[in-house]
Amino acid sequence: MTLLRALAHEVFAMFVADVGVTVCALGLVGLVALLRWSGVVAPQLAGGVLVLGTVAILVGFVLRAARGKRR
Amino acid sequence: MSLFAQSWATAAPAVASAFTASLVEIVEAFTIVLAVGTVRGWRVAWLGTAAALVVLGVIVVLLGPALAHAPLAPLRLTIGVLLLLFGLGWLRKAVLRAGGVLALRDENAAYARDTAALRAQAQAPHLDWIAGFTAFKAVLLEGIEVAFIVVAVGAGRDLLVPASIGAACACAVVLVVGAIVHRPLARVPENALKFAVGVMCLAFGVFWIGEGLGIAWPGEDAALLAFGALFLITGLGLARALRAGRLA
Numbered sequence: 001m002t003l004l005r006a007l008a009h010e011v012f013a014m015f016v017a018d019v020g021v022t023v024c025a026l027g028l029v030g031l032v033a034l035l036r037w038s039g040v041v042a043p044q045l046a047g048g049v050l051v052l053g054t055v056a057i058l059v060g061f062v063l064r065a066a067r068g069k070r071r
Numbered sequence: 072m073s074l075f076a077q078s079w080a081t082a083a084p085a086v087a088s089a090f091t092a093s094l095v096e097i098v099e100a101f102t103i104v105l106a107v108g109t110v111r112g113w114r115v116a117w118l119g120t121a122a123a124l125v126v127l128g129v130i131v132v133l134l135g136p137a138l139a140h141a142p143l144a145p146l147r148l149t150i151g152v153l154l155l156l157f158g159l160g161w162l163r164k165a166v167l168r169a170g171g172v173l174a175l176r177d178e179n180a181a182y183a184r185d186t187a188a189l190r191a192q193a194q195a196p197h198l199d200w201i202a203g204f205t206a207f208k209a210v211l212l213e214g215i216e217v218a219f220i221v222v223a224v225g226a227g228r229d230l231l232v233p234a235s236i237g238a239a240c241a242c243a244v245v246l247v248v249g250a251i252v253h254r255p256l257a258r259v260p261e262n263a264l265k266f267a268v269g270v271m272c273l274a275f276g277v278f279w280i281g282e283g284l285g286i287a288w289p290g291e292d293a294a295l296l297a298f299g300a301l302f303l304i305t306g307l308g309l310a311r312a313l314r315a316g317r318l319a
Binding site: 003006007010011014015016017018021022025026029032033036037043044046047050051054055057058059061062065066 | 152153155156157159160162163164166167170172208211212215216219273276277280281284285286287288289298301302305306309313
C-alpha cells in the first residue's frame with residue numbers, strides 16, 4: 001500500500017506541481033476548446049490564444065513565485 | 072527530401088525529447104541506486120533495479136496496445152494536456168532555479184543524505200530487503216516519468232520506437248558514465264536539462280492540444296520548433312530578469 005501510495009503521489013505530483021498553474025492551464029484549454037468548437041473564431045486564432053495563454057501562465061506564475069520568495 | 076530524411080526529421084524531436092528527459096530522471100534514480108549499492112551492496116541494488124524494470128516493462132506492455140487502439144484526436148488532446156501541465160511545472164521551476172530564486176538540486180547532497188539514511192539503519196540481513204526496496208522504488212518512480220515522456224512524445228505519431236530508443240540511449244549513457252566515475256553524476260547540468268525538457272514538453276503539449284482540437288498549425292511539424300523557440304526565449308528572458316533583480 002505504501003508503494004501504491006508513493007506511486008500515486010508521484011504521478012499526481014508530475015502533473016499538479018502547483019494547483020494554481022493546473023487550474024489556469026485547464027481553464028485555458030477549456031477556453032480554447034470552446035472557441036474552436038463554437039466556431040466564433042478561426043481555428044488558427046484559437047491556436048494563438050492557446051500559445052499566448054501558455055506564455056502568460058508561465059510568466060504569471062514565475063513572477064508570483066519570485067515575489068513570494070523574496071518577501 | 073528522401074524518405075529517410077523525412078522520417079528522421081519527424082523522429083528527431085521525439086528522440087531528442089525522450090533522451091533529454093530520460094537523462095534527468097535516470098540520473099536521479101542512479102544517485103539512489105549508487106547509495107544503496109555503496110552502503111548495502113550491489114547485489115541488492117541490482118536486484119531492486121531489475122525488479123523495477125520488470126514492473127515498468129509490464130506496465131508499458133499492457134498500456135502500449137491500449138494506446139495504439141485509442142482514437143487519435145482524444146489521445147492527442149489528453150497527452151497534450153498532460154504534457155502542458157508537466158512542461159509548465161518543470162519549466163517554471165527551472166526558470167526559478169536559473170534565476171536564483173530556488174536552490175539548484177545537488178546530487179552530491181542527495182547522495183550523502185541517502186547513504187546517511189541507509190547507514191543509520193542497524194546492520195541486519197533483512198534490512199538488505201529494505202535497501203533493495205529503496206532502489207526498486209526509486210527506479211520505478213523515475214521510470215514511470217520516463218515512460219510517460221516516451222508515450223507522450225511518441226504515441227500521437229507512431230514514434231514510440233524512436234522515443235524508446237532515445238530513453239534507452241539515455242539509460243546507457245548514465246550507466247556507462249556512472250560505472251566509470253562510480254560517484255553521483257553531480258556535474259550533469261541538471262537544471263539546464265530540466266529547462267530544455269520543460270521547453271520541449273510545453274512545445275509538444277501545445278502542439279498536441281491543437282492537433283487534438285483540430286487546429287491546423289501553420290507549417291505543420293515546423294510549428295513545434297516555433298513553439299520551442301518561443302518558450303525558450305520566454306524562459307531565458309524570465310531567468311535573466313530574475314537574476315538581474317528586475318522582477319522582485
